[in-house]
Amino acid sequence: MTVAYDGTDVVHQADLRLPRGRVTALIGPNGSGKSTLLRALARLHKPRTGSVTVPAQDTRAVAGAGVAESAEDTESAKGTGGVGTAGTVGTAKVAAGAAATGVTPATDRAEALDALDPAALTAPAAPAVPLAPPDPVDALALSRTDFARRITLLAQSRAAPSGLSVREVVGFGRHPYRQRFRGAGADPDGTRLVEHALAVTDAASFADRGVETLSGGQLQRVWLACCLAQDTDVLLLDEPTTYLDLRYQVEILDLVRDLADAHGVTVGVVLHDLDQAASVADQIVLLSAGRVAATGTPAEVYDPALLSETYGIRIEVDHDTSPGSPRTRAVGRHHLRHQHTERP
Numbered sequence: 063m064t065v066a067y068d069g070t071d072v073v074h075q076a077d078l079r080l081p082r083g084r085v086t087a088l089i090g091p092n093g094s095g096k097s098t099l100l101r102a103l104a105r106l107h108k109p110r111t112g113s114v115t116v117p118a119q120d121t122r123a124v125a126g127a128g129v130a131e132s133a134e135d136t137e138s139a140k141g142t143g144g145v146g147t148a149g150t151v152g153t154a155k156v157a158a159g160a161a162a163t164g165v166t167p168a169t170d171r172a173e174a175l176d177a178l179d180p181a182a183l184t185a186p187a188a189p190a191v192p193l194a195p196p197d198p199v200d201a202l203a204l205s206r207t208d209f210a211r212r213i214t215l216l217a218q219s220r221a222a223p224s225g226l227s228v229r230e231v232v233g234f235g236r237h238p239y240r241q242r243f244r245g246a247g248a249d250p251d252g253t254r255l256v257e258h259a260l261a262v263t264d265a266a267s268f269a270d271r272g273v274e275t276l277s278g279g280q281l282q283r284v285w286l287a288c289c290l291a292q293d294t295d296v297l298l299l300d301e302p303t304t305y306l307d308l309r310y311q312v313e314i315l316d317l318v319r320d321l322a323d324a325h326g327v328t329v330g331v332v333l334h335d336l337d338q339a340a341s342v343a344d345q346i347v348l349l350s351a352g353r354v355a356a357t358g359t360p361a362e363v364y365d366p367a368l369l370s371e372t373y374g375i376r377i378e379v380d381h382d383t384s385p386g387s388p389r390t391r392a393v394g395r396h397h398l399r400h401q402h403t404e405r406p
């Protein structure tokens with residue numbers, strides 16, 4: 063797809079596929095088009111050319127019965143689901159997975175995290191029904207409600223509404239399930255899902271506070287909880303670790319990994335930290351000046367020459383210390399000067 067602002071193309075013919083139940087990290091320098099691409103996937107920008115496609119039907123019920131088959135599904139999804147210039151493929155919702163396997167609704171954070179443990183997903187539900195992969199459809203053709211039930215985006219920056227509690231804000235994640243005039247009554251799972259989202263983001267302890275009183279990191283977790291409460295197949299996250307201290311950066315990325323591994327949620331996440339991206343993602347998409355410069359596993363994309371050229375700074379890559387999850391080191395100007403300048 064090609065995406066433009068005011069007639070100027072900023073993303074050029076990007077072909078992006080998010081494999082089902084896998085984590086895809088978008089990396090690249092400032093202004094390379096990561097947020098624009100993610101927003102286009104979330105239907106916030108209409109592409110100038112190209113399209114965003116999703117499977118024709120919501121496959122969550124089937125996937126909820128067979129979460130363990132995700133690896134095989136993913137392979138077929140790679141070939142069939144992501145048709146079009148930008149495809150997103152999704153399966154089980156976090157709550158659908160929990161409900162289908164009889165996991166008790168979590169009331170505190172430890173229980174909630176346990177509920178995300180793949181080992182907890184062993185109870186058989188309905189027998190898996192082999193279905194031919196549905197043909198993809200144009201995401202722009204879906205109603206707003208249908209789209210919001212399947213894809214959600216944690217945007218880079220959101221203004222905190224004033225006068226609302228954290229729990230109320232997280233409750234907005236249930237908007238695709240709340241019918242007009244019937245409110246929460248039309249959403250019997252809503253309360254449980256909101257509490258679950260608060261628990262796994264460690265926001266339950268301040269759920270009754272006004273959002274305007276929160277720190278940046280607390281607020282970031284509230285927005286993430288809002289997305290989780292929406293309970294979608296596909297989760298798009300634009301720099302979700304912004305404002306978070308080291309502990310929560312690690313925990314949020316662990317949570318992302320759990321959502322993909324245990325519940326088949328398809329994740330697209332923009333990250334600036336190359337090492338975090340390598341450790342959390344199955345697939346890396348490197349953007350450079352609005353174009354996809356490389357797509358592949360971290361080991362494939364993390365070529366020092368390619369990264370150095372893309373970021374305009376020398377980047378060394380260590381592929382040996384942590385196989386499959388390369389480590390990077392950006393080498394600053396002063397380091398080079400010390401190496402190459404002879405002192406008098």
Ligand SMILES: Nc1ncnc2c1ncn2[C@@H]1O[C@H](COP(=O)(O)OP(=O)(O)OP(=O)(O)O)[C@@H](O)[C@H]1O
Nearest residue numbers: 067068072090091092093094095096097098099349
């Ligand atoms: N609303 C807008 N109007 C006009 N141009 C925009 C707008 N938003 C972004 N751009 C431009 O589009 C290009 C891509 O921006 P985008 O925010 O997608 O990059 P990014 O890779 O996410 O950057 P960053 O890492 O800084 O968040 C940039 O040149 C930016 O200046």
